[in-house]
Amino acid sequence: MADGWRPTPFRQFILKIHSRCDLACKYCYMYEMADSSWLTRPKQMSREIVAATAARIAEHAHRHGLRDIEIILHGGEPLLAGPEAIRETVTRIRSAAAGTRVRASLQTNGLRLDESYLRLLDELDIRVGVSLDGDETMHDRSRRRAGGRGSHAEVSRALRLLISPTFRHLFSGLLCTVDLRNDPIGVYEALLAFDPPAVDFLLPHGNWSAPPAGRLPHEETTPYADWLIPIFDRWYGAARRPTRVRMFGEIIQVLLGGSSSSEQIGLSPAGMVVVETDGGIEQSDVLKSAYQGAPETGLHVTRDSFDDALLLPSIAARQIGELALCPTCRACPVSRICGGGLYAHRYRSGHGFANPSVYSPDLLRLIKHVKSTVEADLPARSKRRGRDTMNLREHRITAGVFSKLAAGGGGAAAVARLSAAQHSKHVLLVRGVLEAARANGHPDAAVTRRAYDLLATVQRRHPGAVDTVLRHPSVGAWARRTVKMLDAHAEDAAPGQLAALAAAAAIRSGTACDIDVPAVEGVVTLPSLGQAILSPTVSWATVECAEGGAEVTADGTIVTVPRDPGRDAPGWKGLRSLSTEVDGVPLHLVIDDLDPYRMPETTNIGGRLTEAETERWQSTLEEAWHLLVRHHRAVADEVVTAITVLTPLVAPARGQSSSTSGETYGCVALSTPPDASTFAVTLTHETQHAKLSALLDLIPLTLPDDGRRYYAPWREDPRPVPGLLQGAYAFLGVAGFWMRQRHLETGEAALRASSEFFRWREAARLVTGTLLGSGRLTPAGENFATGMALRLDRWAQESVPARARALGRARADDHYARWLERNG
Structure with a gap:
């Protein structure tokens, strides 16, 4: 395909097993809008069409190696097809698609949903969604029988049965069409009365040529956003959210960098296809709201595959994301979140679908409101308690x-x-x-x-x-x-x-x-x-x-x-452990040399330690812990609080290798420590990294990377500002360790400790100055780096023997010369 695009296989198959309905809802796109093809189609999908559909679904799943797919029984009203038709459809598809998991669901108006049907749906593991527009007055405004009688009482009866302990697990949620005549909070509370696991608010189907109620073309009013925003505020601000609201959840997910699973939101490729009662393969049935024949493809399950449908330009238009948007939408600041709105809502007679949604002003206002609310609250979201988030508290x-x-x-x-x-x-x-x-x-x-x-x-x-x-x-x-x-x-x-x-x-x-x-x-x-x-x-x-x-x-x-x-x-x-105790301060560290996720993206990850290696780690740890507790007690207290796991690394050709990851807080990866002081300084260094990574999850200290790179005296490659901050903070801890340690040593060991203190003090001071001059720190980051600089400036007053200064400076100069030769 051009530009490397490849079609996304269908994973959701909507089967119109019955084309008639026992309600006459005023806003129904099937019977009340532009397309009237239902009049010429069979009322019910025949056994032959069911068999052909099952074969085509299995063919598509196996060809694309799909591990799971979903079938949605739809209509009209699918329960009009009868229990045997439902049983045969689901079992035949599951049998044909052996090796692929087939999830099944059903969307119903609820009138025929009784105990016998629910037992069948339970047997077949079919999830049930029910349409409900609010309380009796709200619901019965539009959802009436042909003779004018309302349906709320019957739907309520069905819902009470569905939410009973016997059948509650089948309940997938409520579908509610927005009606501007209804009070939004009243609608929301009426829906919550049935404790739904999810609520899906649908904008009434309309377009530029047939606008929905209250939505006049070219007017910048936002009646639908004004209706939805009070519900969002009530839902988002609740201490315990009583349900998922799909529209709001999808907007937030896309805002936070995720993808959408809804046609209404985002630019994710549409992976859904429809099979009509006569076997016709069609696009989304909501296109029936646009013009006569809008969803038709000319394909049929008895002669065409679903792969044939994937190659149609009309299907591709719903899979190529931003490329299908009109210039107006592409220029919109929320186009990635909005995704242009539902495809059917973009139609204009004579211009096709290359238009903004008829709900464009509403979507813009709603998304901006959600965005500003989430951004203002984002630092605190991890603090709130949810329904079952295991008692999170504020941090x-x-x-x-x-x-x-x-x-x-x-x-x-x-x-x-x-x-x-x-x-x-x-x-x-x-x-x-x-x-x-x-x-x-x-x-x-x-x-x-x-x-x-x-x-x-x-x-x-x-x-x-x-x-x-x-x-x-x-x-x-x-x-x-x-x-x-x-x-x-x-x-x-x-x-x-x-x-x-x-x-x-x-x-x-x-x-x-x-x-x-x-x-x-x-x-x-x-x-x-x-x-x-x-x-x-x-x-x-x-x-x-x-x-x-x-x-x-x-x-x-x-x-x-x-x-x-x-x-x-x-x-x-088993995961073995190392344990020691000095002066009543215990340390217990698990050796994780097994878990595949123990230290991601580490190229020199080690294998399982032998018993002899484990004993060596134990004896070296005992000496290192004695050193830390007796002479670096503040560091020891931080290590015992932060670090719980050690992961072995393959040793480099020279020296010690160690690392931490923001993904694995509490783990230090290291090669076999050669001696106690190296083990102790490694724990000091990596605990600093762990502290800073954890702090960064709470408070941003750096601005987004602008591509600039800087010299770091501990790396051979140029580093971005976040990398500089991590390194400077780690070596601030290392400099402090050697500042204290130099007073414990004698002879050559004292000289080494003093030179290490001088080298890393100066290195951390140099990089902290670079950070403060970079212009890439947040206000909190400026304060943090200033605190680092003040500590290092105080340490700069510490006297260091001339020989130690010379050794430290020579090593630093040698590193800088190599860096310049390599990087320029």
């Missing part, structure tokens, strides 16, 4: 704590605050995995939901067990990357790993449960515990947990998790 850094951190310290209390914020970040990311898996229709979404529910159950009874798992550094990296991959619709996203988190928490707490967990080439990774090794062909296993222990089973193989999971056992590799 603030006081001016006093900020000042202490800027000076390179802070102490245990400050680091504890940062650690608590990182715990909340992990909780939010885990919740984000759940939401993204659901929003993107990932095949593991149901597994993810069950895992999250188990995790929440364990948390209520054994919060410490869940906290230990969620604080494990690799959990943050896995969750962050999984959310990003789900938003990008990446095929290898792994939200099912949430089940392994839940299993680890259950094992730690002794909670009785059975839960399916993913295996990668037969390896089940349980974060914070270890790995179960099964057959390489196994992709899923079951963790059976009881108060007395746990087993991991698959294909007849049973791996027993030891009572002490840190011990190895047949089929089990």
Whole structure:
């Protein structure tokens, strides 16, 4: 295709199994607007058309390697097709598409939704959405039978049955068409009365040639935004949001850099196709609101594939994003969020669809309002409590704590605050995995939901067990990357790993449960515990947990998790730990040399330590901890509060290798420490990085990268401002370590310590000056760097022996000469 574009396979198939309806809603695009093709089509999809549709869906899924798809039974009113037609349609498609997960849902007006239907839908695992426009007066304005009788009473009866404990799990949400005559908050509260899991507000279908009520072409009034904004404010400002509102959620997701799963919002390619009762393959049926035959493609399931539809220009126009927008939309500041609005709403007779939405002023006002509200509140969003976000609390850094951190310290209390914020970040990311898996229709979404529910159950009874798992550094990296991959619709996203988190928490707490967990080439990774090794062909296993222990089973193989999971056992590799205590200050560090997410994007990640290597790490740690506790107590207090995990790295040709990552707070990756002082200074250096990364999640200190690069005395490559800040802050800590350490040493060791102090003090001062002169710090960043500079200026008054100064200067000059030779 031109410009490298490739069509996006269809993942959502809307099947018009019955073309008639037992309501006569005044705003219905099917029967009341431009297209009247329903009059000439069969009332019901025949068995032959169902069979052909099933074959075409399976063909499309297998050709594109789709792991999951969705079918939506639609109409008219789909329940008019009868229970046997619904059963045959769903079972035939699932049978034909063996190997692909087929999710099924149904959108109904609710009139025929009784217990017998709900039992069928439960048997077939079909989710149910119901249309409701508010209370009786509001709903019955438009949603009436042909004779004029309202339908609210019957819909309410059906909803009360649907939300009963027996069938509640089938309820996908409410669909509400905006009616300007109805009070918006009154509508919202009437919908909430049925405790819906989601609400979808739809703008009435209209276009420039047939404008919706209250929306006059070329007028800049915003009646629909004015109607929706009070609902948004009520919904967004609630301490506990009672439901998801799809339109608002999609806008926020796109504003924050994610993708949209709705045709109404964003520029994500449309992945939906319609099959009519006669087998015609069509575009979105809401195009019927534009003109006669607007959704038709001329294709038919008995002779054409869905791939043939993908190649049609009309389908491509709904998949190429910004390229399909008119010049007016492309110039709009919210075009990426708005996406031009619903495609059908752009139509103008004689000009086609290359126009802004007829709702353009409303969308602009609504999006700007949402944007300003979210931006004003963004620093605090991670502080609020949600329905099931495991009791997040507000995280603030006081001016006093900020000042202490800027000076390179802070102490245990400050680091504890940062650690608590990182715990909340992990909780939010885990919740984000759940939401993204659901929003993107990932095949593991149901597994993810069950895992999250188990995790929440364990948390209520054994919060410490869940906290230990969620604080494990690799959990943050896995969750962050999984959310990003789900938003990008990446095929290898792994939200099912949430089940392994839940299993680890259950094992730690002794909670009785059975839960399916993913295996990668037969390896089940349980974060914070270890790995179960099964057959390489196994992709899923079951963790059976009881108060007395746990087993991991698959294909007849049973791996027993030891009572002490840190011990190895047949089929089990445990995460070992290092422990020591000096003067009543204990240190316990887990060695994570197994988890695939233990240190992302690290090219020299090490393998599993041998027992001899582990013993060497233990003995060196004991000496290093003695040094830190006895002579660098403030650093020791920060290390014990911030660092929980060590990850081995492959040693470089010379010296020590170490790193931390903002994705894995609490983990220090390092090669085998050659001696106690190197181990101690490495922990000092990497704890500084951990503190700053955690602070940056709360307070932005740098402006967006403008492309400029600078000299850093500890790197061979030019660095951007954020990299300079990280390095300067880390070596501020290193300089402090050597300033104290030089007074403990004698002879050559004292000379080395003094030269290290001089070198890193001067290096950090140089770069801090660069930062303050860069113009790329936020006001908070200016204050932070000033605090660093003040501390370094005080240290500059410390006398250093001439020989140590000469050694430090020679090493610094040598580095700068090499840097210039390499970089110019």
